[in-house]
Amino acid sequence: MNIVNARLRGREGLFHIALDGSQIAAISEQPAMVSASAGDLDAANNLVVAPFVEPHIHLDATLTAGEPAWNMSGTLFEGIERWAERKALVTHEDTKTRAKKTIDMLVDHGIQHVRTHVDVTDPTLAALKAMIEVREETRHLIDLQIVAFPQEGIESYAGGRTLMEQAVALGADVVGGIPHFENTRDQGVSSIKFLMDLAERTGCLVDVHCDETDDPQSRFLEVLAEEARVRGMGERVTASHTTAMGSYDNAYCSKLFRLLKQSKINFISCPTESIHLQGRFDNYPKRRGLTRVAEIDRAGMNICFGQDSIVDPWYPLGNGNILRVLEAGLHICHMLGYEDLKRSLDLITDNSARTLHLGERYGVEVGRPANLLILSAPDDYEMIRTQGYALVSVRNGEVLMRRTPAQIERA
Numbered sequence: 092m093n094i095v096n097a098r099l100r101g102r103e104g105l106f107h108i109a110l111d112g113s114q115i116a117a118i119s120e121q122p123a124m125v126s127a128s129a130g131d132l133d134a135a136n137n138l139v140v141a142p143f144v145e146p147h148i149h150l151d152a153t154l155t156a157g158e159p160a161w162n163m164s165g166t167l168f169e170g171i172e173r174w175a176e177r178k179a180l181v182t183h184e185d186t187k188t189r190a191k192k193t194i195d196m197l198v199d200h201g202i203q204h205v206r207t208h209v210d211v212t213d214p215t216l217a218a219l220k221a222m223i224e225v226r227e228e229t230r231h232l233i234d235l236q237i238v239a240f241p242q243e244g245i246e247s248y249a250g251g252r253t254l255m256e257q258a259v260a261l262g263a264d265v266v267g268g269i270p271h272f273e274n275t276r277d278q279g280v281s282s283i284k285f286l287m288d289l290a291e292r293t294g295c296l297v298d299v300h301c302d303e304t305d306d307p308q309s310r311f312l313e314v315l316a317e318e319a320r321v322r323g324m325g326e327r328v329t330a331s332h333t334t335a336m337g338s339y340d341n342a343y344c345s346k347l348f349r350l351l352k353q354s355k356i357n358f359i360s361c362p363t364e365s366i367h368l369q370g371r372f373d374n375y376p377k378r379r380g381l382t383r384v385a386e387i388d389r390a391g392m393n394i395c396f397g398q399d400s401i402v403d404p405w406y407p408l409g410n411g412n413i414l415r416v417l418e419a420g421l422h423i424c425h426m427l428g429y430e431d432l433k434r435s436l437d438l439i440t441d442n443s444a445r446t447l448h449l450g451e452r453y454g455v456e457v458g459r460p461a462n463l464l465i466l467s468a469p470d471d472y473e474m475i476r477t478q479g480y481a482l483v484s485v486r487n488g489e490v491l492m493r494r495t496p497a498q499i500e501r502a
């Protein structure tokens with residue numbers, strides 16, 4: 092199969108992309124528009140990119156909002172209460188059915204790489220076992236990384252350390268953590284040392300829910316970054332949320348950035364979730380409750396956007412469309428300058444792939460997997476401005492999803 096009349100990010104002109112089975116076989120310049128042969132795909136002067144990435148989601152909790160009760164206040168704490176009620180009703184099949192339904196929603200919007208956090212603070216590890224089956228059963232749709240995520244803490248939850256070790260032994264790909272939720276500062280620090288040891292010993296990646304609070308005294312990011320720096324593991328380590336950074340004073344943050352850059356760790360921000368859940372203890376002026384996305388990016392560090400929740404006790408909306416999160420994030424983070432808009436898709440493609448450590452399994456380049464999207468616009472700016480879509484998603488050289496845009500008839 093070939094894709095003709097394609098635009099590529101960062102390159103001038105039109106391109107012809109030849110796919111050979113499940114690989115990209117050749118990319119050549121096209122002097123002019125051509126008509127597509129039977130069996131080929133016509134990008135019609137629009138962008139062809141590697142698939143979108145969802146780097147931070149909780150597939151074991153999605154599609155549960157309102158069951159049995161809605162989160163009426165919209166706060167993180169009522170979300171935890173409502174989830175405790177729903178968690179009591181969770182079964183193996185229930186987890187698998189909701190996760191697969193959500194994966195279909197992600198696939199419909201051009202996502203083919205997903206990192207999901209799965210709650211392992213459960214002596215039966217039921218959700219984890221269900222998600223490991225889902226990872227196998229959806230391989231034709233997505234590449235799924237599973238994070239062993241201790242929702243109720245590693246040190247503060249009975250048997251927390253053992254459950255983390257068991258989760259990795261069962262097949263989790265990534266070690267998680269939640270240091271700011273542990274009962275004491277000391278437990279937060281020791282939880283990070285424990286999870287970094289576990290990852291180093293087992294070769295897992297690391298992705299920690301880190302400082303997801305407006306508390307300017309929540310400073311576990313420096314601990315995670317220093318552990319990563321000393322062990323030389325930075326490129327394999329991710330700090331998710333780090334929303335407290337939005338409340339740090341500038342003098343501390345300036346010192347912190349020196350360490351963050353040396354550590355080489357990655358960052359994930361979930362802008363729709365954080366603007367909804369944070370700032371809840373403020374009157375006015377009211378904080379946005381996000382990490383310093385633009386500043387991290389400008390400092391040359393790697394940051395990407397994730398959805399976090401889809402219709403769960405913490406966030407009632409979402410439809411799988413990461414472009415919606417990108418648009419919101421660019422607004423919330425003051426990133427509508429033209430230089431940012433021109434490369435805005437980095438935040439849901441290349442930067443996210445680097446966070447997930449996908450390496451040569453990702454990218455529109457000869458010899459890489461024939462996984463790509465045809466978008467509805469010729470460049471990043473037009474994708475955002477027109478609220479564009481992934482029109483076609485190709486995986487292993489075959490069409491996985493095709494979207495027909497709505498037609499408008501004018502009188």
Ligand SMILES: [Zn+2]
Nearest residue numbers: 149208300399
């Ligand atoms: Zn999360």
